[in-house]
Amino acid sequence: MSSVQEARAALGALLRELRQNATFTVRQLAEVLGWPHSKVSKLENGRQTPTETDIRVWTQATNAEHETDGLLARLRTLEFQHVEWQRQLTSGLKSHQVKLTELNARTRFFRVFEPTFVPGLLQIPDYARFRFEQSGRVFGVRHDIDEAVYTRIQRQEILYRPEKRFHFVLTEAVLRYRLCPAAVMLGQLDRLVSLSMLPNVKLGIIGFGVAYDVAPSHGFWLLDDDRVMVETFSAELNLAQPQETELYGRIFAQLATVEGISYGREARSLITKAAEQWTTYLPER
Known part of the structure; x- marks a missing residue:
């Protein structure tokens, strides 16, 4: 794994932990958030990078808003490591x-x-x-x-x-x-x-x-x-x-x-x- 993949996987593992602590299944959390269950799975397994909004609604739904700032800090570190050209060149x-x-x-x-x-x-x-x-x-x-x-x-x-x-x-x-x-x-x-x-x-x-x-x-x-x-x-x-x-x-x-x-x-x-x-x-x- 590259450090980028490792960082994305580690962030996903923390999101999974918050879901499990809230006793939600993948499908239950997806229903609460109005997402396809595949998105929850991809985020937890590090196959997709969450947005800041994704993290905020996730911590709110799992009653873990005290974890929001720490997760956002991890996301910004990840974004420093991996900046998609499509997003970087929008300006x-x-x-x-x-x-x-x-x-x-x-x-x-x-x-x-x-x-x-x-x-x-x-x-x-x-x-x-x-x-x-x-x-x-x-x-x-x-x-x-x-x-x-x-x-x-x-x-x-x-x-x-x-x-x-x-x-x-x-x-x-x-x-x-x-x-x-x-x-x-x-x-x-x-x-x-x-x-x-x-x-x-x-x-x-x-x-x-x-x-x-x-x-x-x-x-x-x-x-x-x-x-x-x-x-x-x-x-x-x-x-x-x-x-x-x-x-x-x-x-x-x-x-x-x-x-x-x-x-x-x-x-x-x-x-x-x-x-x-x-x-x-x-x-x-």
């Missing part, structure tokens, strides 16, 4: 970028692994636009793409702060996946070359020929030693338990030092070779 794409800006301002050491696309802090505006347009197509949020792009590019100002350190590890696939037009990707690759020369930025590229010690299952951001951020198609996971940050720290260290990884001139050489391939995709003049 638009820009608002999430603003939250990230505030989080980045507090972070001094960034360790980032990405196997699929260029990390946001390294993106050029046109590449960022294609990333946001993809999210827009999936979640139907398209009204503030310009503002989101602008805010993401503003975030990159922190790359030039000497007190900040950045270590990015990308797979060679990031340089070659066709996620945007060739002209955009050529500009993006040029940007990677430039940023790799900043004194506080370390950029590693794991080439296709490298044998992995740890499979590149998914991307993640390790912010100081305090938080790991993982993006899935449906949600953003925020992992903050010490055992989780320590685990991801070890995984990042293994990926960042895998035999054959390229840094400096070797990394820029891989980027240049990828750019040469991208020129073949440009439309003929």
